[in-house]
Amino acid sequence: MPIAPKPLYNLFVIGGGINGAAIACDAAGRGLAVALAEERDFAEGTSSRSSKLIHGGLRYLETYDFRLVRHALLEREILMAKAPHLVWPIRLVLPHVPSLRPRWMIRLGLLFYDFLAPRRQLPGSQSIDLRHHEFGKALKPSVTHAFAYSDCRGDDARLVIANVQGAQAHGADIFARHRFVGARRHPDYWQIDLENTLTKQRLDIQAKILINAAGPWVISVGETIDGVVTARRLRMVRGSHIVVPRLWEGEHGYFLQTRDNRTMEAFPYEDDFTSIGTTDEPWEDAPEKVTVSEKEIDYMLDEVNQYLRNPVSRADIVWRYAGVRPLFEVGGGRDGELSTLTRDYAFEINGGQDQAPALTIFGGKLTTHRRLAEHAMMELESILPWFGACRTRTEMLPGGDLGSGGLEGFTADLLRDFSWLPPKQLRRYAKLYGTRARALLGSAQRPADLGLRFGADLYAREVDYLMDNEWALAADDIVWRRSKLGLRLSAAEIETLGAYMASRKPAWV
Numbered sequence: 135m136p137i138a139p140k141p142l143y144n145l146f147v148i149g150g151g152i153n154g155a156a157i158a159c160d161a162a163g164r165g166l167a168v169a170l171a172e173e174r175d176f177a178e179g180t181s182s183r184s185s186k187l188i189h190g191g192l193r194y195l196e197t198y199d200f201r202l203v204r205h206a207l208l209e210r211e212i213l214m215a216k217a218p219h220l221v222w223p224i225r226l227v228l229p230h231v232p233s234l235r236p237r238w239m240i241r242l243g244l245l246f247y248d249f250l251a252p253r254r255q256l257p258g259s260q261s262i263d264l265r266h267h268e269f270g271k272a273l274k275p276s277v278t279h280a281f282a283y284s285d286c287r288g289d290d291a292r293l294v295i296a297n298v299q300g301a302q303a304h305g306a307d308i309f310a311r312h313r314f315v316g317a318r319r320h321p322d323y324w325q326i327d328l329e330n331t332l333t334k335q336r337l338d339i340q341a342k343i344l345i346n347a348a349g350p351w352v353i354s355v356g357e358t359i360d361g362v363v364t365a366r367r368l369r370m371v372r373g374s375h376i377v378v379p380r381l382w383e384g385e386h387g388y389f390l391q392t393r394d395n396r397t398m399e400a401f402p403y404e405d406d407f408t409s410i411g412t413t414d415e416p417w418e419d420a421p422e423k424v425t426v427s428e429k430e431i432d433y434m435l436d437e438v439n440q441y442l443r444n445p446v447s448r449a450d451i452v453w454r455y456a457g458v459r460p461l462f463e464v465g466g467g468r469d470g471e472l473s474t475l476t477r478d479y480a481f482e483i484n485g486g487q488d489q490a491p492a493l494t495i496f497g498g499k500l501t502t503h504r505r506l507a508e509h510a511m512m513e514l515e516s517i518l519p520w521f522g523a524c525r526t527r528t529e530m531l532p533g534g535d536l537g538s539g540g541l542e543g544f545t546a547d548l549l550r551d552f553s554w555l556p557p558k559q560l561r562r563y564a565k566l567y568g569t570r571a572r573a574l575l576g577s578a579q580r581p582a583d584l585g586l587r588f589g590a591d592l593y594a595r596e597v598d599y600l601m602d603n604e605w606a607l608a609a610d611d612i613v614w615r616r617s618k619l620g621l622r623l624s625a626a627e628i629e630t631l632g633a634y635m636a637s638r639k640p641a642w643v
């Protein structure tokens with residue numbers, strides 16, 4: 135059944151990327167009446183197009199962004215504990231290149247990285263002689279020395295869904311496929327115009343506080359909000375990735391210095407692949423039009439091949455994706471040349487005592503989404519009459535309650551209880567859905583209970599589950615955001631999946 139809006143929400147959040155989803159989750163967990171609207175699919179904006187690092191950001195030390203690095207470092211272990219199926223540790227190898235940053239500089243940076251925030255699980259950095267180490271096997275013999283350190287990787291799009299589900303579990307109303315059209319300000323509430331993008335039906339909603347978490351669309355959305363003028367200027371920066379068949383054994387990734395003094399990463403991806411990225415290019419067009427350019431592909435191949443023992447070529451690329459970072463200029467100045475761009479976030483609050491307030495979110499990283507949400511609520515504390523304490527530091531995200539055995543223990547239980555299913559398929563379910571894998575499998579007792587097979591190990595049962603419980607509506611939602619099965623399905627199989635999904639109407643539509 136479509137949602138019947140409540141008469142008055144405390145908080146209305148625009149944008150179902152990681153930041154909007156995290157704010158909705160935090161606020162609903164504090165007992166507030168929350169609504170979240172997303173025009174497209176959840177995470178279809180920037181939040182499914184990241185490098186998927188949950189990291190302090192080693193390179194931000196070079197721009198003295200110590201505050202951001204410390205906050206982000208702290209979030210790594212919090213997120214690992216909240217969603218152990220979606221955030222996992224990774225050892226990163228940073229090869230030393232004599233003509234680039236000197237050894238002492240890297241060592242010093244890593245010492246900072248090790249000690250800027252307390253760590254309980256992630257090991258510290260080390261120096262490595264690649265000639266006698268497995269980390270050297272994928273690299274050219276001329277690369278003889280490296281440093282290894284720890285960060286985390288995460289499933290960005292699934293973290294978004296987990297936060298949306300967390301918000302829903304705490305009573306938030308989720309307006310999937312609803313476009314925020316505009317809002318009229320009244321002294322103590324907002325009158326919000328929402329359009330269902332599927333039926334074109336308009337909804338009139340009222341909320342005390344409006345939160346603009348529209349990521350790269352934050353300025354254009356802000357222009358439709360009565361009386362809200364923002365001082366900051368956004369810079370859109372495109373970042374692209376390529377995906378190739380797996381290039382090395384082992385779960386470690388490489389953090390590579392590029393010849394233009396930037397950095398690039400290469401990671402094991404989805405078991406059988408390696409992802410390589412990212413670029414940093416100005417993007418002037420609409421965020422939804424972003425694509426990977428041929429020039430970026432040349433750049434990524436050239437740079438990664440400076441290091442790889444077995445070079446990769448264009449012919450190896452199986453997938454590519456691009457996203458837009460909504461970065462803002464520090465200080466909010468108009469002089470783009472003199473301003474610096476930060477990866478941190480900033481808030482602007484408009485209104486307050488005698489006008490309904492609006493909070494606009496600028497920037498923010500995948501890594502800091504939970505912290506950003508907690509911080510946003512602290513900012514609103516003086517305006518909202520009452521709300522409960524923050525729960526997101528310790529509360530598991532839906533699916534994250536894997537028990538003391540963690541992902542391994544939970545997967546072992548699944549393998550035992552559903553021994554008639556291939557282990558690889560069960561491992562995939564455990565990583566994507568955590569404990570909710572059991573809800574997906576339900577009472578299934580034999581392969582036939584999974585229904586129609588679309589390709590790879592995708593069956594109707596999973597598709598139905600995703601449509602009914604995770605707001606999936608079209609094939610892309612499933613093959614590129616709820617999962618990465620697009621890497622394993624043919625175009626014809628994806629088309630059949632799309633036709634099946636079009637013929638089925640989920641309850642929430």
Ligand SMILES: Cc1cc2nc3c(=O)[nH]c(=O)nc-3n(C[C@H](O)[C@H](O)[C@H](O)COP(=O)(O)OP(=O)(O)OC[C@H]3O[C@@H](n4cnc5c(N)ncnc54)[C@H](O)[C@@H]3O)c2cc1C
Pocket residue numbers: 148149150151152153154171172173174175176177178179180181182183184185186187188189312313314315347348349350351355371372373374412456457458459497498499500501502
């Ligand atoms: C290439 C790249 C690599 C990155 N790598 C990392 C990384 O490794 N680690 C890290 O921590 N961060 C990384 N980031 C940054 C991180 O991905 C972003 O900061 C984060 O995803 C931004 O989330 P968001 O919710 O602000 O925006 P988005 O995810 O873009 O969400 C905004 C949402 O608002 C919706 N919306 C817009 N207008 C409307 C409307 N009118 N009505 C309703 N909904 C609307 C959009 O559809 C969209 O879903 C990377 C970013 C890029 C581009």
